Amino acid sequence: THNGWQESKTSQQISNQVVRLANIKQILNRSWRQTPQRDRGLLPGNVRSQLQKVQKTKIVDxxxxxxxxxxxxxxxxxxxxxxxxxxxxxxxxxxxxxxxxxxxxxxxxxxxxxxxxxxxxxxxxxxxxxxxxxxxxxxxxxxxxxxxxxxxxxxxxxxxxxxxxxxxxxxxxxxxxxxxxxxxxxxxxxxxxxxxxxxxxxxxxxxxxxxxxxxxxxxxxxxxxxxxxxxxxxx
Structure with a gap:
């Protein structure tokens, strides 16, 4: 739902939203890893590119x-x-x-x-x-x-x-x-x-x-x- 996206959020709501977004990213990561290579060809190109962005790790010094x-x-x-x-x-x-x-x-x-x-x-x-x-x-x-x-x-x-x-x-x-x-x-x-x-x-x-x-x-x-x-x- 769109509940919690109002302009005036409490700190608790913001914290909960951060946790939800982190959980969504984790689910996407897991789903991408568990999708066989042969089935990835069935994904639309824009969806595949978004999932690959999630997988990339920034190398820092x-x-x-x-x-x-x-x-x-x-x-x-x-x-x-x-x-x-x-x-x-x-x-x-x-x-x-x-x-x-x-x-x-x-x-x-x-x-x-x-x-x-x-x-x-x-x-x-x-x-x-x-x-x-x-x-x-x-x-x-x-x-x-x-x-x-x-x-x-x-x-x-x-x-x-x-x-x-x-x-x-x-x-x-x-x-x-x-x-x-x-x-x-x-x-x-x-x-x-x-x-x-x-x-x-x-x-x-x-x-x-x-x-x-x-x-x-x-x-x-x-x-x-x-x-x-x-x-x-x-x-």
Whole structure:
């Protein structure tokens, strides 16, 4: 129906409409994938072109995305009673603002054999240079079926990357680790460097600021409806 398309919409109506449109796009995507190639010739040309537009994925420069995200974190501020409130410095009960200094970036590196050491080291070196400019640090983890090693990536320290584990890949262990260690969801960036081969369904515990940095094509990520964004490293 046309209900909900009036000029004066509430925020709830707008939100519901966005969800409906997203569901429609998902249905179209699924229908297009399930239509055999031989039957696609029966579709009118204009319908086929619209469906193909839905399938196209815009390739973006992953470096540019992370530079922007790191800059947002670096500018983030939190309340602190160790600093006077600038507007009312005589009010000792009012907190001031300080720049967030806690590590808010977690990088998880897949130990799968299809991801070469050289590719991983080059990627981590690029990320390290970005972090240096924004004066941020990051925790780097290795994972296969579980999260294994942990190192801190920051200016002045050489990252010693070595493969550990090497078993089957499980993306669920990443989100289990974040959840079990009570790591905050706010202002936290989660980067997963992987070839994409793992399980299809995961419980992300509402961690949404996730970037899947793919060594392969974006459509080769095994997780259905992954949280966050999927970026291609190559090309």
């Amino acid at each position: 992953w470096r540019q995305v992370f530079r922007h995200q790191f800059g947002l974190i670096a500018r983030g501020q939190v309340n602190s009673h160790a600093r006077f409130n600038r507007r009312q410095p005589l009010r000792m009960d009012l907190p001031g603002k300080v720049t967030r200094l806690d590590p808010a970036i977690d990088i998880f590196v897949d130990n799968s054999g299809s991801v070469t050491d050289q590719e991983i080291v080059q990627t981590l070196t690029t990320l390290e240079k970005m972090l240096k400019k924004t004066k941020l640090t990051a925790n780097v983890y290795s994972f296969d079926a579980r999260v294994t090693t942990k190192q801190k990536l920051h200016d002045g320290k050489k990252l010693d990357f070595r493969r550990t584990g090497g078993g089957g890949t499980s993306f669920q262990c990443i989100f289990d680790y974040l959840h079990q260690h009570h790591l905050t969801k706010r202002n936290r960036i989660i980067i997963i460097i992987t070839d994409g081969w793992g399980e299809e369904r995961i419980n992300n515990y509402h961690y949404q600021n996730v970037y899947w940095l793919m060594m392969t094509k974006a459509n080769q990520l095994s997780v259905k409806e992954p949280p966050g964004r999927v970026l291609e490293m190559r090309g």
